[in-house]
Amino acid sequence: MTERKRPAALRGTTVALETNCGKLYVTVNRDPDTGLPVEVFCRFGKAGGCGSAVMDGLTRMITRGLLSGMDPQVVVRDLAGISCHLGAATCLDALAEAVALALDEGKGEDRCP
Numbered sequence: 234m235t236e237r238k239r240p241a242a243l244r245g246t247t248v249a250l251e252t253n254c255g256k257l258y259v260t261v262n263r264d265p266d267t268g269l270p271v272e273v274f275c276r277f278g279k280a281g282g283c284g285s286a287v288m289d290g291l292t293r294m295i296t297r298g299l300l301s302g303m304d305p306q307v308v309v310r311d312l313a314g315i316s317c318h319l320g321a322a323t324c325l326d327a328l329a330e331a332v333a334l335a336l337d338e339g340k341g342e343d344r345c346p
Contacts, residue, residue: 236301240265243272246335250327253319254284259331268339270305270332272296275324288324295328309333 245262256278264271273295275288295308312329314321 236297237271239272239300245272246338248331248334249278250330251322252324252327253317253322254324255279257288257324257327259328261331261335263335263339269299270308270335270339271299273299273308273328273332275328277324284324288328291325292328305332305336309336 243262244265245260247258247260250257250259254277258276258278260272260274261270262272262274263269273292275292277285277288299305299308309329309332312325313333314329315323315325317323
């Protein structure tokens with residue numbers, strides 16, 4: 234699989250989701266032609282820590298996969314429902330939710346010009 238070149242500008246959506254670790258801000262940028270997610274970023278409401286580093290690495294790998302043609306539904310399917318010792322509202326589940334929202338949004342007529 235060949236990785237696509239990232240366009241200079243992408244349209245995206247940032248959602249704030251409550252997780253066991255606090256608020257997580259997830260930005261999902263979409264391809265201007267297809268409306269499909271091609272780039273994902275996550276930031277915690279609080280700075281630093283191991284969780285932030287792990288999410289940064291995970292979203293970099295997800296982005297690389299999306300740019301290489303991975304179906305975004307794989308992200309949703311594989312991360313949704315993952316729970317931890319604090320319960321079901323995990324950062325991974327929130328990330329899956331944000332990508333699912335972007336997929337729904339991308340089905341509309343709201344394409345980049």
